[in-house]
Amino acid sequence: PLRRKHDERSLAFADLTREEYLQVQRYLVRQKDLDISTNQITKPSQNFLFLIELSLPKKADALAYLDGKGAKPIREATAVVFYGKRGHIKEYVLGPLPNLTYHRDVTKERYNTELHINARTVTIGEYVMIFTCIEEIFSKLGKLVKESFDVGPDKKLNAFEQMPRGVQSGDRKTWISFFRDMAGMYIHPVGFEVLLNHGSVNASDWKVERLLYNGQYFNTVEELQQKYDAGSVNKIVYKESPDYGSLKPRSTPLQIGPQLFYTEGKRYSISHNHVLYLDWSFAFGLSSLTGMRVFDVRFKGERIIYELSVQEAMSVYGSVTPGMILTKFLDSSIGIGRFAHELVRGVDCPHEATYVDTYRYFDVPAPVRFRNSICVFEHNMGQPLRRHFSDFFHNSYGGMVNSALVFRTITAIGNYDYMWDFIFYQSGSVEAKVHATGYISSSYLVDGSLRHGHQVAENVLGNIHTHFINFKVDLDVVGVNNYFQTKDMQYVNVSLPWMPDRYAMVPQLVEKQLTTEQEAALRYDTKTPRYLHIASNKTNRWGHQRSYRLQVFSFAGDHLPESQPEERAMSWARYKVAVTKHKDLEQTSSSLYSQNNIWSPTVDFSKYIEDNESIEDEDLVAWVTTGFLHIPHSEDIPNTVTVGNGGGVLLRPHNYFDEDPSIHSTDGVYITPG
Amino acid sequence: PLRRKHDERSLAFADLTREEYLQVQRYLVRQKDLDISTNQITKPSQNFLFLIELSLPKKADALAYLDGKGAKPIREATAVVFYGKRGHIKEYVLGPLPNLTYHRDVTKERYNTELHINARTVTIGEYVMIFTCIEEIFSKLGKLVKESFDVGPDKKLNAFEQMPRGVQSGDRKTWISFFRDMAGMYIHPVGFEVLLNHGSVNASDWKVERLLYNGQYFNTVEELQQKYDAGSVNKIVYKESPDYGSLKPRSTPLQIGPQLFYTEGKRYSISHNHVLYLDWSFAFGLSSLTGMRVFDVRFKGERIIYELSVQEAMSVYGSVTPGMILTKFLDSSIGIGRFAHELVRGVDCPHEATYVDTYRYFDVPAPVRFRNSICVFEHNMGQPLRRHFSDFFHNSYGGMVNSALVFRTITAIGNYDYMWDFIFYQSGSVEAKVHATGYISSSYLVDGSLRHGHQVAENVLGNIHTHFINFKVDLDVVGVNNYFQTKDMQYVNVSLPWMPDRYAMVPQLVEKQLTTEQEAALRYDTKTPRYLHIASNKTNRWGHQRSYRLQVFSFAGDHLPESQPEERAMSWARYKVAVTKHKDLEQTSSSLYSQNNIWSPTVDFSKYIEDNESIEDEDLVAWVTTGFLHIPHSEDIPNTVTVGNGGGVLLRPHNYFDEDPSIHSTDGVYITPG
Numbered sequence A, B: 001p002l003r004r005k006h007d008e009r010s011l012a013f014a015d016l017t018r019e020e021y022l023q024v025q026r027y028l029v030r031q032k033d034l035d036i037s038t039n040q041i042t043k044p045s046q047n048f049l050f051l052i053e054l055s056l057p058k059k060a061d062a063l064a065y066l067d068g069k070g071a072k073p074i075r076e077a078t079a080v081v082f083y084g085k086r087g088h089i090k091e092y093v094l095g096p097l098p099n100l101t102y103h104r105d106v107t108k109e110r111y112n113t114e115l116h117i118n119a120r121t122v123t124i125g126e127y128v129m130i131f132t133c134i135e136e137i138f139s140k141l142g143k144l145v146k147e148s149f150d151v152g153p154d155k156k157l158n159a160f161e162q163m164p165r166g167v168q169s170g171d172r173k174t175w176i177s178f179f180r181d182m183a184g185m186y187i188h189p190v191g192f193e194v195l196l197n198h199g200s201v202n203a204s205d206w207k208v209e210r211l212l213y214n215g216q217y218f219n220t221v222e223e224l225q226q227k228y229d230a231g232s233v234n235k236i237v238y239k240e241s242p243d244y245g246s247l248k249p250r251s252t253p254l255q256i257g258p259q260l261f262y263t264e265g266k267r268y269s270i271s272h273n274h275v276l277y278l279d280w281s282f283a284f285g286l287s288s289l290t291g292m293r294v295f296d297v298r299f300k301g302e303r304i305i306y307e308l309s310v311q312e313a314m315s316v317y318g319s320v321t322p323g324m325i326l327t328k329f330l331d332s333s334i335g336i337g338r339f340a341h342e343l344v345r346g347v348d349c350p351h352e353a354t355y356v357d358t359y360r361y362f363d364v365p366a367p368v369r370f371r372n373s374i375c376v377f378e379h380n381m382g383q384p385l386r387r388h389f390s391d392f393f394h395n396s397y398g399g400m401v402n403s404a405l406v407f408r409t410i411t412a413i414g415n416y417d418y419m420w421d422f423i424f425y426q427s428g429s430v431e432a433k434v435h436a437t438g439y440i441s442s443s444y445l446v447d448g449s450l451r452h453g454h455q456v457a458e459n460v461l462g463n464i465h466t467h468f469i470n471f472k473v474d475l476d477v478v479g480v481n482n483y484f485q486t487k488d489m490q491y492v493n494v495s496l497p498w499m500p501d502r503y504a505m506v507p508q509l510v511e512k513q514l515t516t517e518q519e520a521a522l523r524y525d526t527k528t529p530r531y532l533h534i535a536s537n538k539t540n541r542w543g544h545q546r547s548y549r550l551q552v553f554s555f556a557g558d559h560l561p562e563s564q565p566e567e568r569a570m571s572w573a574r575y576k577v578a579v580t581k582h583k584d585l586e587q588t589s590s591s592l593y594s595q596n597n598i599w600s601p602t603v604d605f606s607k608y609i610e611d612n613e614s615i616e617d618e619d620l621v622a623w624v625t626t627g628f629l630h631i632p633h634s635e636d637i638p639n640t641v642t643v644g645n646g647g648g649v650l651l652r653p654h655n656y657f658d659e660d661p662s663i664h665s666t667d668g669v670y671i672t673p674g
C-alpha cells in the first residue's frame, strides 16, 4: 500500500523519449542550411549531429509548475552539432516538443565564447580514421610488431588513448598506448605508444609525431623500423602472457549467498520517471553527459532537494611514459551517463530490484535503448537504523531495522566502472555515493616507472592516480531562500559555577554563517568546520533554524597544482564543498568540452564564485567533491574492489524535523517484558 | 560445504565458562585470609569480588600453541577484588583452570602502583547506598519535589551520574542529575542536581555538598528547603511532559521490508568460539570490560590478525550545569562488554543470523548468562564487490556480489547503544565499525545552555559531545616481524621525455618507513599520509613488501586539551593511529580504573610510546581511534540514528596477495554474448 500518489509533473525532468529524439533529429535534418549528417561514421570534416538531450526547464518555471502556480514549462531539447566544415561546435535549444518550431543557437549564451571544433569529443567517425592510421603504422612495422607482440593477420593489439590530447590550446595530439587483445586489456600493456597529431579534420593532414618502443623514443615510424631492423633497438621479444585479466570464475558455484526477498511485495513504486517510497518521492533522469540525477525530492510531500546530480569524474595519473604522464580524464566529456549499460541481476543489484530502461542519443545515428540501465530497490542494510535497550529503570526495547531505497546506475567508462548510488533513508537522510571498480590503467614497466606506482603483473605498472567526483546538491530547505552555516566545537576555559576558582576546558558550540561565495568555497587543503548546513530562517519547534547537514566522506588525493594550465578545467576539485547562488546558466560544474579543450575550459567552476555573490537568503547550490587516492597494488588484479574505494555525501536533517521521522515508520519494533 | 576445519585451539581465547567462573569464585572464597564476599550488595566497606575474566595467554605462548610448536597455554583467570576493609583494589591471576592451585597478586606488575579503593567502579552495593541517600534528600524536600516534579509515594525521579567524580585524585564526589521516570528518561531532565561526596567507604561519612535547582545553587538540602519554603527560589512548577522519549511505534505495521534468506543454507559455521566463513577463520571472545574481540584471524589458513578488539569508548560533554559540565565518560571502566545484551532478531541482526550466548561475571553474585548477545551472519551488501562491463573490443561482463560475514554485538551503556561490527570480506579485507544509537544525554535548559548544544524538547538541551572509540589492531603480516610504512602522492615537476623543455607536474608515489614509536604516533591534528601500512619484509610475486593497509573512517571532534588533568587517561585519543611494539603488559589502551581515578590513570597510553622503541622488524600493534562530533538536534529525539553516526577502520590487503583473492570465489559471475 502506497502512502502517496504519483505525480505526472515529474515528467518535466524526464529524459527525452525515443520519439522525441527522433523529432529533434528530423527537425535538424530538415534545416537544409545547417547541412547536418546523422550518419554514425560522419567524417570530422563534415557536420555531425553528435548529441541530443533534454534541456532542463528553468528552475523558476519548474518550481511554479510543481507548486501549482505556473504552466507546464515548455519541453525543449539541447542538440550539439560538430560543424567540421565550419570549424566550430554549436549548441542549440529546440522546442517546443513534440512539434518543434524553433531552434536557437545558445552556444554564446551558455559559454560566452565560440567553441572551436577541436574541443569536440572524438566520435566514432574519427575513431574509424584513427584506427586506419594505426593499421598503417602496424603494417609498416610488420616485422617489429610480429616479433614483439605477435601481431599478424589474425591477431592485433588494442589501443587506449591518453587525454588531454596535448599540452596547449588547439592541440589535438594523442598518445595512443597499445595493449594485448585479451580480457582486461587495460592491464596488458605491451610497451608501444604512438603520438598521433589529429588536429586537422582531414586525416590526410594527420601525422605520427613520435613513437615509444620499449622505453626508447623515435621521431617517425620509419626511424623506428630502420633502427629495429638495424638491431640498434633494445627489442621486446614476444612471450605469451597469462590470462590474469580474465574475470571468468575459477571455482564452481557451490552454494549461493544470502538473497534479499520482498516477502510481502515492494514498498516502492515507479511510474514514468517518478518514484514513491514510503514517505519519499522524487523524479529521476539520466544525462548522457553527467549521469544520473534526481529532482524534486520530497519527504512527506515537502521538497528538500531540487536537484541531486553527478557532475564529473576526474582522474589524474602519474607515469614516466607518455601514455599516462599527462593523463587527466574528465569523464563527462566522454559521457558518464552514456555508459550506463545493462545491470546484471543478482550482482549489480539484487534479483528483486526493479530495472528501468533508458534511451540516449550520443554519437549515434538513431536513439538507442539501454535495457535495465537503472535499478531501484529497497535494501535491508543489515543493521538497526536506531535501537535502545533499557535495563535500568524501564526494562524495554525499541528499535527499527534500517531498510532504505537505493537508486543506482553503473557506468563503465573504458577501464573503470563507477557505481553511483542515491540512497533514501527512513530517517529523512539522502546519501549520494560512488564506488569504483573495473580495471586499473597500467603502463609497460620501464626504468623509473616505480616512482609512479607498483608493479602488478609481469612488466606491468599500476599507475598512481586520483579519483575526484563532483556532485551537485541543490537543497531547497523550506523553500529556496537559504543560508550556509557551519557548526563545530571548541574548548573554552570556564570557571565551575559551584567552585568558581576552579577552571576547566569545556566544549562549546561554535556557529557561523558564511556570507559570500568565496567564503563558502571550502578548500580541500584547509581545515573546515565539521558540520556544514544549508539552513532556512524558518525555525523548528524549538526555535532552531531548520537545516540539512552535508557530511562528506572522502579520501581524496591532491587534485592538481593551480599552476598547471589544465587546472581550471577541474577547479571544482579545489573544494570539498563550495556553495554558490543558484543560476540556470550555472547548470554544471564541468562541460562536454573540458577534456579536449582543457586549457581554455568553456566551464571553469571557479568563475562561479569569482563574482563573490552574497549567499544569504538566496537559492543555494552546494557542489561537493569526494574521491580517493589510488595507489594500485597486486589486489587490483584483475579488478579493483568496491570495498574502501569510494566516497560520498550524506544529506541529513538537522533541526529540520521536530523529531526523528523514522519514529513514525511502520517498521518500528517495541518489546516489553512479558 | 565448508572449506576448512574448525580448530579447537581457538579455545585458548574463549571466555570463561559458567563452570570456570564458579571455580574461580569458589577458590577465592576458600581463601579465608582474603575475606572476600560475593554478595551482590556487599557494602563498599567490605571486600567484594567484583570481576572474573579470562586472563589472555601470553602472545608467544599462544602463537607457539597455535602453530603447533608449543603446549597449550595454561588457562588462567583474572579476578578483581575491591578491598573496602583495606582501602585498596587487587588484581589476581588464578590458575590453572579447572583445578586452581594458585592465585598471584598482579596489581603491581600490571600497573606499577597500588590501586586506591576510590579508583573502583561503583558497585550495586554502593548504588543501594546512594539510592538511600537520594531518598533521604527527597523526603527532606517533600514539598519541593512534589510541587516541582510531582514526586510522591508512587512517583519518583531517576538518577543519572556525572563522571569523573570530582576534579582531582582521591575525589569521589558525584553530581547526580534527576530525570523523569519515563521512557527515555535521559531526555527528560527536571532541573535538579545534587553533588554527593561518597569518598568514604562508609555511607555515614557521606555528605551532600551542593544542590542545583532551576539554575540556582545551594550548599545544603536544608538551605534549599528553607529558601524554597520562604519563596526566595525561582520555582519549577510541575507540568506533565509529553511522552516524546517513547520508542513505541506510532503506526501499525503494513507490509514488512526486504528480508534476507539463506536459500541454500549457511556458508559459515561456528563451533565453540571458532568461526569459519569461506576462506576466513577466527576465534572470538567478549571481554566484560572492553567488549568484543577476535583472535587468530586467518585467510586461507594464513594468520593476518592476531588480535582485533574494542578498547575504549569515550565521550566528553559540554554544559553550563554541573550534570554535564565536566562529563568525560570512559566506558570500559563501567564495562563495555558487560552491557552486550540480547540482540533482537530482525532488527539488531537479520532473522537468519546465528546468535551466541555469553557468560559474564561482573558485579554479580554468580555468573550470568546473556542469551543471544553476539550475532553472526552473512550479509548481502546489495552491491557488487567488483564488476566490469566491457563494450569495447571484448564484449563481456564479469562480476561478483559483495557478500560478507558480520560479527556483531550491541552494548547499551546507559543512554547510548553502540553497535560493534567486525566484517570479513571475500576480498581479504576486515573492517571494524562502530555506530551509535540510543538516547542522547541532556540537561535542563537554563541561561547560557545554548552555548553547549541545541534545544531538543521543552526545557531540554541536547549537550554537545564527542564520541571517541579506540580499537586495537594487532596485525601479524606474514609473521610477527613487521614494519610501519606510509604511502602518499606528491606532485613533482618533470620534463616531458619527448619534449624535454616542456615541464608538467606529475603525481609521484612517496613511501616512507617510520622507525620509532613516537614517529609512528599520528596525531589527529596533523596531516597524516593517506596510506598507512603494516608491512612484512617478505615480498609478493612482484617484489613489493606484503602489507595490510589501515584506512580510518572518522569524523572525530577534539578529544581534550592536554593541559587538562583528565587528559592522560584518554591519551590514546590524541592519535588517529599509533603504532607500538607489542608487549603482553600493554594489553589495553585504557583500564577499569580510568574513570574513577582519571587524574592518575593506571593506564596512560602515551607511556607506551614514551620509551620511543624501534618499530622496525618488530611485532607491531596499531591503536586506531575513530569517532564523531555530536551536536544534538531535534532528530536525536527519541533516538540517535546509526546513519552517519559512526566510524571505523578497514584493514585491506596491499600487495599482500598476488591478485585479488575474490577471483577465486564461487560467487563470481561471467557473461559473454550468446
Ligand SMILES: [Ca+2]
Pocket (backbone or CB within 6 Å): A517, A580, A581, A607, A608, A609, A610, A611, A612, A613
Ligand atoms: Ca556567483
Ligand SMILES: [Ca+2]
Pocket (backbone or CB within 6 Å): A306, A474, A475, A476, A477, A480, A482, A582, A619, A620, A621
Ligand atoms: Ca537551493
Ligand SMILES: [Ca+2]
Pocket (backbone or CB within 6 Å): B517, B580, B581, B607, B608, B609, B610, B611, B612, B613
Ligand atoms: Ca614502547
Ligand SMILES: [Ca+2]
Pocket (backbone or CB within 6 Å): B306, B474, B475, B476, B477, B480, B482, B582, B619, B620, B621
Ligand atoms: Ca603484530
Ligand SMILES: [Cu+2]
Pocket (backbone or CB within 6 Å): A436, A440, A465, A467, A630, A640
Ligand atoms: Cu583507481
Ligand SMILES: [Cu+2]
Pocket (backbone or CB within 6 Å): B436, B440, B465, B467, B630, B640
Ligand atoms: Cu552522541
